Amino acid sequence: MSTILDYPRPMTTAPPPPTPVQLMDGLARAAAAYYRHFAEVAAEQGLTLMQGKVLSLLRRPMPMRTLAELLACDASNVTGITDRLEARGLVRRAVDQTDRRVKNVLLTEEGERTVALIRAELMSGLTTLGQLDEDERRTLHDLLGRVFPQA
Amino acid sequence: MSTILDYPRPMTTAPPPPTPVQLMDGLARAAAAYYRHFAEVAAEQGLTLMQGKVLSLLRRPMPMRTLAELLACDASNVTGITDRLEARGLVRRAVDQTDRRVKNVLLTEEGERTVALIRAELMSGLTTLGQLDEDERRTLHDLLGRVFPQA
């Protein structure tokens, strides 16, 4: 059909580049799909999306305030989420010894187990990731890092 | 053999490919950053993340049920969100003529204006996207499409 619109391009068939709008749509779809998957995985452990997020962030203990910044939400919100996680025995508050205002949140054994399950299920559910070869994984990682720079 | 999809790098230093875990982390960071940005843009219009999401989905009128599927949430949830959007005059319910059970949600003029602002601000805020060249945009779009296939 599209015989007329051709213009000189490399011998390999290069599809037309996506418009910025299409790219933005792609990002939106990807982000939505990621969180849909994450929410499902968290739900398997009886957790909400946010509870799963917090557990995932706790690779190392960190103050409530830091969690609030990472989640981009109010500190009082973190209080509530942490309350519920603590009530389930997945998390613990430990008063910081150098600054007694600070409460460090850390995973309990049970919390470690749960987050390990979540991570495993998160990976095994995204089978498409495993279908990328090394170059593609490197490229995707690099491009995402450039579009969404660290911090 | 896919020479055009590679971007230039010195032959000697091929950075190590990211581990699956690192890649998953990259996806998590990107998704979080995307929604943080989206939420900020929506907030500029006095809207929540979900309200902004719904407006963005309404490129064309669609039944409540379809919205619920796209948002991956319960239909009764969509009722609430639509109620609030309708109360602000951004959206309207129209009974479908072929199936009178169905209510199609559509943007009002005001809703169109608002979503246009959101889209514009969403783009102009992500300046990093504009810094990718054509090949990189094509590659990113392609890889995202493969990791998160359309429906």
Next chain:
DNA sequence: CGAGAATGGTTGACATACTCAACCATCTGG
């Protein structure tokens, strides 16, 4: 046709997420 099942949407009850203002405890800098 007509009775029952299926579907789209709303309502009500309830848990969670989220923000804001007010507040206490602790720390920090003159």
Next chain:
DNA sequence: CCAGATGGTTGAGTATGTCAACCATTCTCG
């Protein structure tokens, strides 16, 4: 030592989210 900054909690209020129960309409099939 005191005034202000900082970390966290509480309380009020709204939004989001699920579930069960419920109409209205449509579909299925005897």
